[in-house]
Amino acid sequence: xxxxxxxxxxILGILNNMPGSGYDIKxxxxxxxxxxxxxxxxxxxxxLKQMERDGVITKKExxxxxxxxRNVYYITEKGKNELIDWLMRPVEPxxxxxxxxxxxxxxxxxxxxxxxxxxxxxxxxxxxxxxEFRRVEQEFFNSEDAQNYESYPYxxxxxxxxxxxxxxxxxxxxxxxxxIKFHNAIKKDK
Amino acid sequence: xxxxxxxxxxILGILNNMPGSGYDIKxxxxxxxxxxxxxxxxxxxxxLKQMERDGVITKKExxxxxxxxRNVYYITEKGKNELIDWLMRPVEPxxxxxxxxxxxxxxxxxxxxxxxxxxxxxxxxxxxxxxEFRRVEQEFFNSEDAQNYESYPYxxxxxxxxxxxxxxxxxxxxxxxxxIKFHNAIKKDK
DNA sequence: GTATCCATGTAACCAGTTACATGATTGC
DNA sequence: GCAATCATGTAACTGGTTACATGGATAC
Numbered sequence: 215x216x217x218x219x220x221x222x223x224x225i226l227g228i229l230n231n232m233p234g235s236g237y238d239i240k241x242x243x244x245x246x247x248x249x250x251x252x253x254x255x256x257x258x259x260x261x262l263k264q265m266e267r268d269g270v271i272t273k274k275e276x277x278x279x280x281x282x283x284r285n286v287y288y289i290t291e292k293g294k295n296e297l298i299d300w301l302m303r304p305v306e307p308x309x310x311x312x313x314x315x316x317x318x319x320x321x322x323x324x325x326x327x328x329x330x331x332x333x334x335x336x337x338x339x340x341x342x343x344x345x346e347f348r349r350v351e352q353e354f355f356n357s358e359d360a361q362n363y364e365s366y367p368y369x370x371x372x373x374x375x376x377x378x379x380x381x382x383x384x385x386x387x388x389x390x391x392x393x394i395k396f397h398n399a400i401k402k403d404k
Numbered sequence: 405x406x407x408x409x410x411x412x413x414x415i416l417g418i419l420n421n422m423p424g425s426g427y428d429i430k431x432x433x434x435x436x437x438x439x440x441x442x443x444x445x446x447x448x449x450x451x452l453k454q455m456e457r458d459g460v461i462t463k464k465e466x467x468x469x470x471x472x473x474r475n476v477y478y479i480t481e482k483g484k485n486e487l488i489d490w491l492m493r494p495v496e497p498x499x500x501x502x503x504x505x506x507x508x509x510x511x512x513x514x515x516x517x518x519x520x521x522x523x524x525x526x527x528x529x530x531x532x533x534x535x536e537f538r539r540v541e542q543e544f545f546n547s548e549d550a551q552n553y554e555s556y557p558y559x560x561x562x563x564x565x566x567x568x569x570x571x572x573x574x575x576x577x578x579x580x581x582x583x584i585k586f587h588n589a590i591k592k593d594k
Numbered sequence: 595g596t597a598t599c600c601a602t603g604t605a606a607c608c609a610g611t612t613a614c615a616t617g618a619t620t621g622c
Numbered sequence: 623g624c625a626a627t628c629a630t631g632t633a634a635c636t637g638g639t640t641a642c643a644t645g646g647a648t649a650c
Contacts, residue, residue, distance in 0.1 A: 217611065217636085217637075220506075221637080221638080223506070224506060230513070235601075235602085236601080237602075247505075247506070247509060250502040250505040251505070252499035252500075252501065253638095254639065255601095257637075257638055260604085261637095281601080281647075282600060282645080283602095284600085284601065285601090294513075297510065298514060300507075301507055301510060301514045302518055305503050305507065305522065307529060308503070310442075311410060312441070313495050313498070315441070315562050316410075316417070316437070316441055317491055317495065318562055319559070319562065320420065321491065322554050322555045322558065323420070323484075323487065324488060329558075332494055335494055364512050365512045366587070368509060368512065369509070371583055371584075374576065374580070375502075375505060378572050378575070378576050382568050382569065386565055386568050394561075396557075397556070409609080410609085411609075411610080425628095425629075426629080427629050443610090444610075444611065445629095445630080445631080446632085447611080449630065450632085472617075472618065472619090472630075474628085596649100596650090597649090598649080598650100599646105599648075599649095600645100602644090604641100605642080605643105608637105608638090608639080611636080612636105613633085613635100615630105615631085615633105616629100617630105618629090619628075620626085620628095621624105621625090622623105622626100
């Protein structure tokens, strides 16, 4: 259950908010929820077909001039029930794989400078995304609309997660760089 | 490159520290680095075979009385080079999938109480692992040996990562629960 | 005239999970 | 007598990625 079918539920949730095509779903992932969720076309399209067969969504072909025709999907009653069922189930902790941490474990094999460079790069990356999160937060503070949005506390909590996570990782990178430098210095002293 | 062959490098790193069997490798993952890395037998054994064919490790059969015989693997020069090569390469950011955050995005479909229960559960889980991390940290402070261990700054940084991450997530759960409660209260007021 | 956006899909591939099979030894 | 630990492996599966194929419309 931990490793099953997450794409399906992501699609159900997105289509429940607003019917749309596979392309729309992908766009939705890449913009709104990109920092904690991703999907790609090669998976979305076949899963949509399967979901239609299972009766959790229905397809309507939409034709308009000057544009390719779209397959617009709508969530069904059955689909909505499946979605709610999933939402009600507790999240099972899925084992993570943190490549940076794994590399650190074996880092004695390479020069400290290399590791420090890498930590600096990672830190910069988190700083960039933190800036972006902060920008979105400001935009949100300046908009009255946003605060009346039904899902606002959930949406904003996710943003706060992104901010807090980035802040923590930046601090950790700094702390780790200092630790490595310090230990390298006293090692040379001996 | 982002999604390729991580098991292979994990195995190389572990065998570089100490030769061992597939069983040993699994144990190593489940104890030392479990909170940021996982492997399972169904993957380890076939990958070991492939790595032997590629000449990055060699096998020696070890027989002893009263125990099943073990296939003990040793890293080769070629394997060590491959490991160092991987360590020197920058980590590419791999898109994450945070199920809790995805669920929060669609949480308006279920009663707030359910979401709060879930956040409490998650918070408790992180509190438990934080306790464990703190215990390990204390154990480490009380041991002089550990601090002379060559990889100590790396190992300790990883522990600090676990601690900081757990602390952040606990705070976030608390903050999120408060936010949801608050918004639910003013919604009822209207 | 070139890049980007809109739009859908398939095929090949691979990493990783789960379940199954086997069997000895040790500790409670 | 039963559970846990030591020990290796295979088979079936599946979730997800990457690359490929196609093609019109729009914006710079």
